[in-house]
Amino acid sequence: MPEHPVQHRVCFDFEIEFTNGGGLQGQGFRLDIDGNDIADRELVDYIVRDLRLLMVGPARILNKRIIAEAHKRKREDVGPEKRIYVDLSHVIEDGLVTYPGLPAARICDFLSRERSRGIYEPGTEFQIASIEMVANTGTYIDCPFHRYADGDDLAQIGAEAFSDLDGIVIRADHRQVRAIDASFFRDREIRGRAVLVHTGWDVHWAVPAYAHEHPYLTDDAAVYLRDCGARLVGIDSMNIDDTRGNARPVHSTLLGAGILIVEHLCNLVALPDQGFSFSAVPPKVRGVGTFPVRALARLG
Numbered sequence: 001m002p003e004h005p006v007q008h009r010v011c012f013d014f015e016i017e018f019t020n021g022g023g024l025q026g027q028g029f030r031l032d033i034d035g036n037d038i039a040d041r042e043l044v045d046y047i048v049r050d051l052r053l054l055m056v057g058p059a060r061i062l063n064k065r066i067i068a069e070a071h072k073r074k075r076e077d078v079g080p081e082k083r084i085y086v087d088l089s090h091v092i093e094d095g096l097v098t099y100p101g102l103p104a105a106r107i108c109d110f111l112s113r114e115r116s117r118g119i120y121e122p123g124t125e126f127q128i129a130s131i132e133m134v135a136n137t138g139t140y141i142d143c144p145f146h147r148y149a150d151g152d153d154l155a156q157i158g159a160e161a162f163s164d165l166d167g168i169v170i171r172a173d174h175r176q177v178r179a180i181d182a183s184f185f186r187d188r189e190i191r192g193r194a195v196l197v198h199t200g201w202d203v204h205w206a207v208p209a210y211a212h213e214h215p216y217l218t219d220d221a222a223v224y225l226r227d228c229g230a231r232l233v234g235i236d237s238m239n240i241d242d243t244r245g246n247a248r249p250v251h252s253t254l255l256g257a258g259i260l261i262v263e264h265l266c267n268l269v270a271l272p273d274q275g276f277s278f279s280a281v282p283p284k285v286r287g288v289g290t291f292p293v294r295a296l297a298r299l300g
Helices: 040-050 219-227 249-256
Strands: 009-018 024-032 056-068 084-087 106-111 128-132 140-141 166-170 194-196 231-237 260-263 274-281 291-292 296-299
Touching: 009 040, 024 040, 040 056, 219 249, 231 274, 249 260
Parallel strands: 166 194, 194 231, 231 260
Antiparallel strands: 009 024, 009 056, 084 296, 106 128, 140 260, 140 291, 166 274, 274 296
């Protein structure tokens, strides 16, 4: 018979103070956990959420111990707060070249921990990084200003345009197709959604092959997505346009209609075709039309 994995629970006491006076204590609480450890902060967050507490101030976890014991709660009782996040972003590191011809990212210490020890009190140290890179680095988002001088820049676009968008994945395997035309998007619910094109090209990330013969959207695909009311279009390829020439019809069509573009996504294979929300939030920078993002999908 197959072995069942060992399940763990945490046993602990807690003390919570309220900012408007009073407090709450608990002894001998037991809680199901994933894995074999849990941080005190996670326990406090769970108590506050599960008991629906308000005005919570300082909180302490006491006498915590992990025990091997079968879980008591049914999985469906965990609640909607138990979200799963899928990271769809490449790592930006020193020396990374995202687009041939553009400079590599340079990441180093502006203030090292060693130097900081001569500034702060003994036992206190910090690191402040210096990052030099072009805006088109890593996984990044394009907004209208990237293409059009009178288009909205990153500071002019509301946060809702980047966050919690209803997502859909379109599968277009790069081993079978390179020019992804409008036929891939027909008979799909597009309006108001983040449309993410999964080609699998991200397997070539950070190697020379990534920049050559990459999959892309065709002009008619961009027109179809615009006319169907897409909110955002993303792709896990080197560029959403065919880069063999100097024309960029997909950028022109989508950004001209105020539809955001995310390029250099990854890990789209881990997403369902729909039933998730997508976020790709850049900093609020004036006079800039593209910038790296931490692209995330939230399942459930």
